[in-house]
Amino acid sequence: MTTSDSNRRPHGFATRAIHVGYDPASAHGALTPPVFMTSTYAFETVEDGLAISSGEKPGYVYGRTRNPTQTILETRIADLEGAEAGLALASGMAAISATLWTLLGAGDRVVIDQTLYGNSYVFFTRGLTRFGVSVTVADLTDPDDFAQALRTRPKLVYFETPANPNLRVIDIAAVAAQAHAAGARVIVDNTFATPVLQRPIELGADLVVHSATKFLGGHGDLLGGVVVGSQTDIAQIRGHGLRYLTGATMAPLTAFLLLRGLKTLxxxxxxxxxxxxxxxxxxxxxxxxxxxxxxxxxxxxxxxxxxxxxxxxxxxxxxxxxxxxxxxxxxxxxxxxxxxxxxxxxxxxxxxxxxxxxxxxxxxxxxxxxxxxxxxxxxxxxxxxxxxxxxxxxxxxxxxxxxx
Missing domain, CATH: 3.90.1150.10 (Aspartate Aminotransferase, domain 1)
Known part of the structure; x- marks a missing residue:
């Protein structure tokens, strides 16, 4: 980086939503990122394939876990949310389930806010509980009620803000501090606000999920989900939650449409x-x-x-x-x-x-x-x-x- 580059003002949100993660020179000058409609990737040599498959070398193996169009989207949404890395999946529920199936196991405990999207609520209270995960429902707008719930020693705390459907707002920084002090990690559904209005990672959340079907796509013509967080967490969710626990892969054309949606977000x-x-x-x-x-x-x-x-x-x-x-x-x-x-x-x-x-x-x-x-x-x-x-x-x- 040159001196002039290091002193340059950081690009604004809209600029990053249009440019991050893609250089037209990498695709014959195409201004719009291409759609890579392939399920399989060839290797130059056996050794090359082994290095990519083991993670020693960057590259692509099979379309279920990674696609070049998807990579641009993941890089861009992570940047907009202020996270290290991102993962795109087939729907918002896929993002939630792949994340929770990866991070939780039998005997773990979770605290959720009392107001969630209906299918999220069912996933926690009827889905996870079938496999030995305990779920406590609490009012996360009430510090005392939340403190009581934290006495169950949860591994994770999950909430939406603003919440669906009655627009309750939870203090992300306060809840994150309280949860972290109790040894719990925090996941926030940021679908309603989007990173335009609110960036939970910057307020202390560990992971952020979206139904990308909604504002990120913005045109009612796709289904998609994303999760962003640390490089370590996202690699784990990709390698487990996406690769074999759910197989909920985002189609390349959907990733293309979401990239288009981000440009006007x-x-x-x-x-x-x-x-x-x-x-x-x-x-x-x-x-x-x-x-x-x-x-x-x-x-x-x-x-x-x-x-x-x-x-x-x-x-x-x-x-x-x-x-x-x-x-x-x-x-x-x-x-x-x-x-x-x-x-x-x-x-x-x-x-x-x-x-x-x-x-x-x-x-x-x-x-x-x-x-x-x-x-x-x-x-x-x-x-x-x-x-x-x-x-x-x-x-x-x-x-x-x-x-x-």
């Missing part, structure tokens, strides 16, 4: 966040709305923590209408621009009913205890003109009021 998340803030303020001021859940609102109990650890407040929000679940259903059915769908982070505004959709796997009594009411509605605010989104929401609210 910062711009998209900024727009999602600005529009969601406007929608949240509109809902909070409307007489048909009982409560709005969005950490960007000053009235939110999570606003101080979110303002400290996030750069903006994201594109997700939730609400409950004064008329309860029936009013909520009528409101959802009256929306004409927004689509009723379970995903999030797409260009389109999406609305869904957690109790009967994404979080139906929770037993009703647990759902209610953990703050996921039957009347809760979750909205993923898209990239449409903000005034059009708000107009659609207002007409649906008026229709639900007239019906009541």
């Amino acid at each position: 910062e711009l998209r998340v900024q727009r999602h966040s600005a529009s969601a803030m406007a929608v949240a303020a509109t809902l909070a001021a409307h007489p048909a709305v009982r409560q709005v859940f969005y950490p960007g609102l000053l009235a939110s109990p999570f606003h101080p923590i979110a303002a400290r650890q996030m750069r903006a407040f994201g594109g997700l929000l939730a609400c409950e209408l004064s008329g309860g679940i029936e009013a909520g259903r009528h409101f959802m059915n009256q929306l004409t621009l927004a689509h009723r769908a379970v995903s999030l982070g797409d260009a389109e505004t999406l609305v869904q009913h957690p109790a009967s959709m994404t979080h139906a796997a929770y037993p009703p009594e647990e759902r209610h205890r953990h703050g996921i009411s039957d009347g809760l509605i979750r909205l993923s605010i898209g990239l449409e003109t903000p005034e059009d989104i708000i107009e659609d929401i207002l007409q649906a609210l008026e229709a639900s009021q007239q019906r009541g």
Whole structure:
């Protein structure tokens, strides 16, 4: 590195999202990284193959564990999250399961937050427990409750922030410090915030997972997951969790699409966040709305923590209408621009009913205890003109009021 290089200002987020991990000169000058559609790689010699297979020499052996297009994606997302290394997998649940199957064994204990994506919750409470892993559910926004849970001497602590679907915000730095003092490692699901708004590694987390299907991809046209962390952890997850425990390989074309999505990630998340803030303020001021859940609102109990650890407040929000679940259903059915769908982070505004959709796997009594009411509605605010989104929401609210 030259003196001028060492003194150069570090590149910004958007620049790194477009350039890190790829040099056009490595692919005949192609500006866009090529898609390596191959499952198998040839070796120059037997000795060369042995060296690559043993890890003594960099290279590729078989497409299940590594692909050149995937490598660019993994390098780029790790850089954006402030991690040493990354691993791309076939879905968000693949990223979670490959990581946990690698790091845990029979007799280990895990503490999870009480509010998780429905399938994540089922994986912990019904999946891992079948194989001798003990799982403790705690309120990680309550230091005393968390301290009580840590007395079980867990190996790992796992949580989302903001949480799906009610946007609870957990203090990453405080939880990480408390967990590390108890000898536990910390995994954070950063799907809702993305590294544009929040980088848990920088706040003390050991590993970060994403459903890349959501904001990272951003267009509703792929399934993918990523996990980032230390070189040692990621090599272990690749060699065990991906290679033979799950085999949940990301397709080369999916990696290509995710690289495309990352190029506009910062711009998209900024727009999602600005529009969601406007929608949240509109809902909070409307007489048909009982409560709005969005950490960007000053009235939110999570606003101080979110303002400290996030750069903006994201594109997700939730609400409950004064008329309860029936009013909520009528409101959802009256929306004409927004689509009723379970995903999030797409260009389109999406609305869904957690109790009967994404979080139906929770037993009703647990759902209610953990703050996921039957009347809760979750909205993923898209990239449409903000005034059009708000107009659609207002007409649906008026229709639900007239019906009541």
